[in-house]
Amino acid sequence: MRSSNPIFSRWDSGRDPDAGQAGAYRREPVGAAVGGQPTADYGTNPYAPAGPDTGVRTGSNAVTMDDVVVRTATTLGAVVLTAVLSWLLLPVDEANLGRSYGIAVGAALVGFVLSLVQSFKRSPSPALILGYAAFEGVFLGVLSSTVSTYISPGVVVQAVLGTFAVAAGTLIAYRMRWIRVNQRFAGFVGAAATGFLLLLVADALFSAFGAGNGLGFHSGGLGIVFGLVGIVLGAAFLALDFRQVEDAVAYGAPREEAWRAAFGLTLTLVWIYLEVLRVLTIFNSDN
Template sequence: MEFKSSNPFLKEKSFENTSRANDEVITVHQETMTVSGTINKSFTMLFMLLSTALVSWWLVGNGYNPIIFAIGGGVIGFILVLVASFKPTTSPYTAPAYALFEGLFIGGISAVFEAMYPGLVIQAVSATFITFIVCFGLYKYNIVKVTETFKSVVIGATMAIFAFYLISWIAGFFIDFQPIHQGNSLMSIGISVFVIIIAALNLFLDFDMIEKGTQARAPKYMEWFSAMGLMITLVWLYVEFLRLLAKLSSRD
């Protein structure tokens, strides 16, 4: 069975290795990954993320520097993603920790955007939630089917976006310029819309990966691993909505 995802966290090797080990040592149904188990863990991670996001938001409102939470939470969250990606068996520990630290990151940047544009955060949260529900419904009822061509296009577009962001970030250290995806020009807004579409399409591949992992009877800890991968996509989608809405608001 072939596993592919544009989410670099839900990668083919992780599921292939666990599927192979599962065929050898796991025979009891309760010890294998299930869709319901993954959903429950996803909600647990979401609750944890929102809890620390509210804490960091409250601290920023009381005079603490939001950059501390944004950078600190983001860096530690990224490290935890790398650890879980290379060693999925650590997911029952790294996934909850990721949710907690990523919540600090989300709370920090949300407080900054909200201070600049009041009401922006609730709009971004609503847009993210609606996008998730729509994509889930389209996938559940087979309106959108995840084919190999679909996967290839989304993977290619996702890698291109991350390469573009990385190159722009590195170039900023050496060249005094404003990347075209920054600012509030029509081109910048168009790029944000494109990135949001690609992030949303990643949700379809994540849903497909969770379903395939369940069918392959992956080990139970892969529920945490998969929930973490889904959370990564949702965080990305939320941040991109924040950026787009901020650009639109700055043009008013």
């Protein structure tokens, strides 16, 4: 299945699970199924080595679930570490608020640029991915500290727990096959996410050019509904991420692709955290 998430655009691969060695590839017909779900929408396996032979990737060169877990834990650990450090070292009191905000905005821009560079690279770069995680953590730390200090004390812990709950619920729904992750699902999620992002851009433009509260997505019932839509979209992308990781592990994608999985999962979890934080902040401030 081809993912709508560009981070996973190269994870649509296939390995013969009945092959004698880990990583032995086969040519897959379009629409073949593994585990009851369609595989990649490719006529041939994009990871198969060039040439007439079947191509065998040894076990040490094929990605495993442990590889994905370790890389993801490392990347998320970098986010958490820099978030905690920025919370402690970049105070958001009146005397330091401007400096802390400036650093946070700069870190967010650097993280965004690094994520774009990695997104368009043909192979994952651990340095870029960990750099993105570190700068993203700085931004999240200052933002979370500001929200906790000035708007809703305790909301950050609630947002973290909410993010874990969404991720766990999505994983359970995916493993139980309550969510059917196929090409139609991916297309729907991609279209919905495009509309969501366009609304965010429109809201920012209205706010920047004197419309005050923009389109109203920052407060009240409309803000909560918009945030809930963002959470649902994040969960849908997380289901796509799970599917791509499962396919890659089952079909023996190159081991280095574990870093790409860690990058995509981190992007999605950050999205979910921000939307959960938005909803809880609006809800707590209105009560």
